[in-house]
Amino acid sequence: MAYASSGLARIGGANGFGLWHYKTTDALATVNTSGYFNDAAAMVNVGDIIISYDTATPTVTLMVVLSNDGSTVDVSDGTAVSVADAD
Numbered sequence: 001m002a003y004a005s006s007g008l009a010r011i012g013g014a015n016g017f018g019l020w021h022y023k024t025t026d027a028l029a030t031v032n033t034s035g036y037f038n039d040a041a042a043m044v045n046v047g048d049i050i051i052s053y054d055t056a057t058p059t060v061t062l063m064v065v066l067s068n069d070g071s072t073v074d075v076s077d078g079t080a081v082s083v084a085d086a087d
Contacts, residue, residue, distance in 0.1 A: 031078075032063060041073050063077075
């Protein structure tokens with residue numbers, strides 16, 4: 001699949017930093033590919049954190065915007081957040 005702007009929402013931030021939530025059915029290997037967030041280049045800044053939620057798996061991953069030249073956005077590979085319940 002491809003980036004869907006309807007899945008990205010800013011949930012907070014200040015002083016040039018943004019915290020974002022992105023809901024998708026795309027796997028992490030797709031979402032963390034350079035260029036995936038290009039259509040959001042006007043919104044996200046270097047250093048912003050994106051919480052990506054893959055509804056197909058489900059998995060949650062924290063990613064940092066590593067670069068944004070105004071047209072190409074690259075994010076980190078991501079850090080997985082466990083969604084398991086040990087009960």
